[in-house]
Amino acid sequence: MIEVRHLSHSFGPHWALKDCSFQLQKGEFLFLSGPSGAGKTTLLRLLFAGIPVQRGEVRVAGFALNQIKDSAVPLLRRQVSVVFQDFKILPDRSVYDNVILPLQVRGLGRVHSDRRVRAVVRALGLDSRIHLLCGELSGGEQQRVAVARAFVVNPKVLLADEPTGNLDADLSFRLMDLFKQFQAYGTTMIVATHSQELVKRHPEAKIIRLEDGKITGANWPGAMLDNGLAGAPLNGFNTGDGYASGTRSLSLSRQANIRATMRQMGPDGAVERKTTGDDKK
Amino acid sequence: MIRTFFRLVGQGFMGLCINPWAQILTLSAVVLVSFLVGLFLMAITTLDYQLSVVSGETSFQVYWRTGQNQVEIDEQWEDIKHLPGFLLSRTYTPEEALKEMENRLGHTATPRNFAFLSENNPLPATALLTFSPGVREYETWLKETSQYLWNLPGVERVTVTPLRDELGQAWRTVNTYVMRPAIFFLTLLLGLVVGNTVRLAFLGKSYEIEILQMVGAFNWYIRLPLLVCGAVQGLAGSSLALVILRFIHIQIRDVLNFPPLLMEIQFLTPEMTALMLAVPTGMGILGGWVGVKRV
Numbered sequence A: 001m002i003e004v005r006h007l008s009h010s011f012g013p014h015w016a017l018k019d020c021s022f023q024l025q026k027g028e029f030l031f032l033s034g035p036s037g038a039g040k041t042t043l044l045r046l047l048f049a050g051i052p053v054q055r056g057e058v059r060v061a062g063f064a065l066n067q068i069k070d071s072a073v074p075l076l077r078r079q080v081s082v083v084f085q086d087f088k089i090l091p092d093r094s095v096y097d098n099v100i101l102p103l104q105v106r107g108l109g110r111v112h113s114d115r116r117v118r119a120v121v122r123a124l125g126l127d128s129r130i131h132l133l134c135g136e137l138s139g140g141e142q143q144r145v146a147v148a149r150a151f152v153v154n155p156k157v158l159l160a161d162e163p164t165g166n167l168d169a170d171l172s173f174r175l176m177d178l179f180k181q182f183q184a185y186g187t188t189m190i191v192a193t194h195s196q197e198l199v200k201r202h203p204e205a206k207i208i209r210l211e212d213g214k215i216t217g218a219n220w221p222g223a224m225l226d227n228g229l230a231g232a233p234l235n236g237f238n239t240g241d242g243y244a245s246g247t248r249s250l251s252l253s254r255q256a257n258i259r260a261t262m263r264q265m266g267p268d269g270a271v272e273r274k275t276t277g278d279d280k281k
Numbered sequence B: 001m002i003r004t005f006f007r008l009v010g011q012g013f014m015g016l017c018i019n020p021w022a023q024i025l026t027l028s029a030v031v032l033v034s035f036l037v038g039l040f041l042m043a044i045t046t047l048d049y050q051l052s053v054v055s056g057e058t059s060f061q062v063y064w065r066t067g068q069n070q071v072e073i074d075e076q077w078e079d080i081k082h083l084p085g086f087l088l089s090r091t092y093t094p095e096e097a098l099k100e101m102e103n104r105l106g107h108t109a110t111p112r113n114f115a116f117l118s119e120n121n122p123l124p125a126t127a128l129l130t131f132s133p134g135v136r137e138y139e140t141w142l143k144e145t146s147q148y149l150w151n152l153p154g155v156e157r158v159t160v161t162p163l164r165d166e167l168g169q170a171w172r173t174v175n176t177y178v179m180r181p182a183i184f185f186l187t188l189l190l191g192l193v194v195g196n197t198v199r200l201a202f203l204g205k206s207y208e209i210e211i212l213q214m215v216g217a218f219n220w221y222i223r224l225p226l227l228v229c230g231a232v233q234g235l236a237g238s239s240l241a242l243v244i245l246r247f248i249h250i251q252i253r254d255v256l257n258f259p260p261l262l263m264e265i266q267f268l269t270p271e272m273t274a275l276m277l278a279v280p281t282g283m284g285i286l287g288g289w290v291g292v293k294r295v
């Protein structure tokens, strides 16, 4: 689903990413950790064609981003939802209007989108705010609007940049639970975060540590090999034996919970999903 | 698809209401520029018109062959009166010509009688035709009219005394070196100012455009509302300017129309009016187009 090989990126003389490689299969969950300025945002931007690939190879949801045409970028972005560090929501529109935007862009009428929008908004605990303007919301609420907008389309890939940055511990854990629910639904996710606590709570997730543009740690053998890392386990992180069993390790009650949410959101067919190329990556 | 299309077009119109002050300022700028350009165009149209109607006169002397049927010639004379630019004619049947000659020569020292010629009159029928064609398309007119006269059955010879051509020359100079470049540059100015104004008006939308691009909107989806909005502003602005111009024209049409100026101020020609509407509309659309950066 996501394949990154020897990816480097420079802004002028400064190399923000240096020779990074890793692969993710459908439905896998990856934490991208690392200090400020490590290149997390840069990596995510490369993955949704926000900036062009300079060196190395990137494949996302069947699109080869090295040679993607401008006209294909919207198609890629229909598969890849992004939660931005600075949210990128419209402050002068209501929560509802912000969340429905990706569905409108896909040409879905209000009748079809309404149920999904409301279900996602409810899942994020924003039902009481649904008709408020986003500019009037708190930072954490705005962040959840951004998350709702990303999930409303059932993306194949979700890229989230510090999605818990403005949330208290309890809310961030709940948000991560929601992420896990979507993971179970088959969405491949990359979450960039500073929070070690959050990472520790999810032993089943894959983890990559970025420092100064280089991958300096990973908790699974493939990424370690690809980036020429020694066999030592990732310092301070779970070595994650359970990473691959992502969905299977979920408790039964949680699985029931997921099914309930999905049912509320309506059938998958309610959202146009263009399958372009191989998604068996 | 169709529904999305109409929704986007609707959004384009709605865009005018969402931020009314900014839109009013843009619209005012469009009106102002269109108005000024229109005023200039009106001035040069008037100048052009004045120069083009100054009536130089062109005269033709037409000689028929002798012994032609006078009834036919009379008919031809009648037809000639309907030629474009026709002003007046003096025609002479052979008899009249003879009489005229007698009269002229009769005043000389020895009176003469040409009655002996009347049986076998050697004089042809002739016509002295005066035209006032105006200088517009003068060359073509001259050619066509000469041709027509030459081709009349029974005509033997046509001589032309063309218009004093300085006027025509002046008009052509003005037309080539003032009129056309002025129209060109004014139109260019109009287009650039309107296009840029509209483009700038959309800068405030760049954040929204960026978000639309992030959630997978195609280019046309993002651009359509902007194009509609730009077109509406261009069209509304220039229409308003034309209405104001027309109103002013009605007020001042005759202020210079007194001797010796006798100058009636002209409104824009239909072509110019179309240009005044089309250019801002087109450039409004273009402004909406270039207002969107590529992804």
Ligand SMILES: Nc1ncnc2c1ncn2[C@@H]1O[C@H](COP(=O)(O)OP(=O)(O)OP(=O)(O)O)[C@@H](O)[C@H]1O
Residues within 6 Å of the ligand: A011, A014, A015, A016, A034, A035, A036, A037, A038, A039, A040, A041, A042, A043, A085
């Ligand atoms: N557009 C840009 N122009 C120049 N330099 C940039 C640009 N974007 C990022 N950088 C630089 O690249 C490096 C990595 O930036 P990036 O935003 O990817 O870090 P980050 O890991 O997301 O940090 P944070 O956790 O603070 O968000 C930084 O040194 C930054 O200054």
Ligand SMILES: [Mg+2]
Residues within 6 Å of the ligand: A040, A041, A042, A085, A161
């Ligand atoms: Mg960042």
